[in-house]
Amino acid sequence: AQKVTQAQTEISVVEKEDVTLDCVYETRDTTYYLFWYKQPPSGELVFLIRRNSFDEQNEISGRYSWNFQKSTSSFNFTITASQVVDSAVYFCALSERNTGTASKLTFGTGTRLQVTL
Amino acid sequence: DAMVIQNPRYQVTQFGKPVTLSCSQTLNHNVMYWYQQKSSQAPKLLFHYYDKDFNNEADTPDNFQSRRPNTSFCFLDIRSPGLGDAAMYLCATSWRQPTDTQYFGPGTRLTVL
Numbered sequence: 676a677q678k679v680t681q682a683q684t685e686i687s688v689v690e691k692e693d694v695t696l697d698c699v700y701e702t703r704d705t706t707y708y709l710f711w712y713k714q715p716p717s718g719e720l721v722f723l724i725r726r727n728s729f730d731e732q733n734e735i736s737g738r739y740s741w742n743f744q745k746s747t748s749s750f751n752f753t754i755t756a757s758q759v760v761d762s763a764v765y766f767c768a769l770s771e772r773n774t775g776t777a778s779k780l781t782f783g784t785g786t787r788l789q790v791t792l
Numbered sequence: 793d794a795m796v797i798q799n800p801r802y803q804v805t806q807f808g809k810p811v812t813l814s815c816s817q818t819l820n821h822n823v824m825y826w827y828q829q830k831s832s833q834a835p836k837l838l839f840h841y842y843d844k845d846f847n848n849e850a851d852t853p854d855n856f857q858s859r860r861p862n863t864s865f866c867f868l869d870i871r872s873p874g875l876g877d878a879a880m881y882l883c884a885t886s887w888r889q890p891t892d893t894q895y896f897g898p899g900t901r902l903t904v905l
Contacts (some may be wrong), residue, residue: 706891710893717898718880718899719898720835720896720899721896722893722895725893727891766834770890770891771890771891772891777825777842777888777890778886778889778890778894780835780894782834782835783834784833784834785832785833785834
C-alpha cells in the first residue's frame with residue numbers, strides 16, 4: 676500500500692531564512708503523481724505542484740523549488756527567503772494510476788511552518 | 793474565475809440535529825469529493841462522486857450521506873451529528889483520471905454543541 680511520510684511535524688524559521696520540507700513516499704506503482712498543498716490558517720488547501728513519476732527534473736516557481744529523487748523516494752520542497760505569509764501547514768500527497776475510479780490522494784501528516792519576523 | 797465554493801464557511805449545529813453542507817464548482821469537473829479534517833490531522837476522504845456514481849469509503853460512518861443533483865453541486869448530509877463530527881469539511885473536484893489534480897474549496901468548519 677502507498678504511504679507518505681513527513682517526518683517534520685513543525686518547523687520555525689525567521690523571515691528570510693531558507694527552509695526545506697521533507698517528503699518520503701512508498702508505492703508499488705510505477706506510474707504515480709506527487710503533490711504539494713499549502714493550508715493557511717483560513718483552512719483552504721491550496722494546490723502548489725503536481726509531478727509525475729517519469730519526470731525527475733527539479734522545478735522552480737519563484738521562491739519555491741521542488742527536488743524529486745526517485746532513488747530515495749523523496750519529493751522535498753524548499754522555500755527560499757521565507758516570508759511570514761508562508762506560515763501554513765504543508766501537505767505532501769501521492770496518487771497512483773491504479774486506484775480505480777478518480778483520484779485517490781494519500782496524504783502525509785503535514786508539516787506546520789511558522790515564519791516569524 | 794473557475795473555482796470550488798463551499799457554503800456556509802462556518803456552521804453551528806446541535807447534537808443530533810441534521811445538517812447539510814454545500815459545495816459547488818464552476819470547473820465542470822467530473823469528480824467531486826468530500827473530506828473530513830480534524831485538528832492537526834490530514835484530510836480524510838469520506839466519499840466521492842464520479843459523475844453520477846457514488847463511491848463510499850469503507851470506513852465512512854452511515855451518519856454521513858451525500859447527494860449530487862447535477863454536475864455543479866454536491867451536498868454532504870450529516871443525519872445525526874455527534875460531538876466527534878466537529879471538524880473542517882473540505883470539498884474537492886478533479887477531472888476523471890486517477891492521477892488528476894484535486895482542487896479544494898475553502899472548507900466549512902462545523903461546530904457541534
